[in-house]
Amino acid sequence: MSVMDSAPIRLTQMVKKGGCAAKLPAATLRQTLKDLRLNRPSQLLVGSQSLDDAAVWDLGNGTWLVQTLDFFTPIVDDPFDFGAIAAANALSDIYAMGATPITAMTILGFPAAQLDMALLKPLMDGALDRIHASGACLAGGHSIENDALILGFSVTGIVPEHRAWLNSGARPGDHLILTKPLGTGTLASALKLNQAQEHWVQGAIQSMKTLNDLGPLPDVKVNASTDITGFSLAGHAMQMAQASEVSFHIDAHRLPVLQGAMSCLEDKILNRAHHTNLAYVQDATNANETPEPLKWLLTDPQTSGGLLLSVPGAQSTKLMSLLATGFSEARVIGEVKDKESLSVRFYDGKTQV
């Protein structure tokens, strides 16, 4: 199943914005919704004042229920690949909590007037390939007619209380590890514009299909974790640093990058999310002062991006060796400091520490 097959229909040509780049602007969303009066029962350990985070519900028996949902328009052309990426992306929030996925439910908007409904089969086959690989099962869902193809999943996982990872536990002295390379946002835009080389696209697809399942991590303590998605490395790192009441120093030159992504960013292949992400982080990071094209990598909206892990400095070598097989692009990208004026400071490790 190749994205470059000479198929009559290219999914990415049917939508205005693909993948997590199609999110509503974060800053506007948060502003509009901050006045909502939300109930917060004591069992809801992690909720959300916004519409964009995962939730943790205490089942009361030492087990936490972890719930998240995510959906988007096609980011690649092949239906099997799109289904697989949509599933891996939705499952990612469960892994970001250290939890094990149990059920997934489909969220489907289908343009029945434009697309043959037979396309649902490869689409769902791709999704099931990833859902089953995660150990979860498809338990239901809902579908409507919609002008744009939309696919995603509501996913539930469970985790023993003592093994859960929150995004608020990063401690000064921790090392920051990113498990997947960046660049899916610009590469997806380049694909849509027919400016992406096929091996770039295939590299991005393989990365996006990869489950953020780190496997057992014996003798490694993960202090905090989040997954990098639509709000970019800068946005999600900022959220994690703020939740943990610390600051992150991230060496921009150590960041793992997908093949072709820097070339696309040099060619200014950006989408609106690059700009809204930059606006979102401008008060709490120095992303805006970073030279181009690096600035746009920091704010590149990821679809099914990697985990950002905060682990005690003494354990990062051990964790990196455990990740070597499944996540060969994983890198130590920075460290956690006491809280400073900026939540995240990007620096150029070639010239400065």
Add this chain to the structure above:
Amino acid sequence: MSVMDSAPIRLTQMVKKGGCAAKLPAATLRQTLKDLRLNRPSQLLVGSQSLDDAAVWDLGNGTWLVQTLDFFTPIVDDPFDFGAIAAANALSDIYAMGATPITAMTILGFPAAQLDMALLKPLMDGALDRIHASGACLAGGHSIENDALILGFSVTGIVPEHRAWLNSGARPGDHLILTKPLGTGTLASALKLNQAQEHWVQGAIQSMKTLNDLGPLPDVKVNASTDITGFSLAGHAMQMAQASEVSFHIDAHRLPVLQGAMSCLEDKILNRAHHTNLAYVQDATNANETPEPLKWLLTDPQTSGGLLLSVPGAQSTKLMSLLATGFSEARVIGEVKDKESLSVRFYDGKTQV
């Protein structure tokens, strides 16, 4: 908040099909998806070969997790009302299992180019009004830009194993009780066509906003339950009769009907779902032989419709008295028989028993 306010924007004028009428055709969907190879772990007590049912996961400690999701385009004009209906509709599947809702996550597609994002506030206020009334909390969600406004919720509930209601437990001799009047499909179409009287619309809105929370039902045993939504009374009754391996006899003249609905059906105000629902049930019911306009009431796609309950005949009077306060339109509409050639037989109680 009235649907007939002279607001500059009428949500129903922005979409092609509103509410559950915007579902993909059931028959086509099932046909397309029946070849999917689904994993079925032993904890998944109720799953779905289709994309359209609720799920039950056995937590292993005498408690079941009930999960469902539902979303659709505007069925009414007022954002608060639409939010409230979308939430009540999604919560309904939890009540149909006899469960208690705990968490809801938002599924939002928003046409940011056409609608002021300030509209999100009343939209979510309406949803929260119903979510909080159910005892659940909003725990997260996801939003994207979309040409059509789409709103819905992924909802999770819990129920002690011994108190859960399935749709497979109807027994010969049971009485069938429907808790809400029918007709939201034709009334929503009439509203969109500016052919609905205001008090008709208000009646439908009040019914759709009503939570299917029956409260405690002391000394009443519910043998089976389902909620009536997009696939109509005929479709959902057929599914329940087949799951229970029985047949239903339903007196079409006892059906509760929303004010104005029969008038709209007499005027042939139908949408595509009326026809696809009729096709869906034609081999297993006699809906197609029922005189118009009754035929179209049986196949009218409901949004946030009532529960169809199957209870031992000796207990139906007691249950009806318990429902009298909150569900004044509830009616005993038929009874359960040994399995016959038709899963559901509609008859005219005025002339025949």
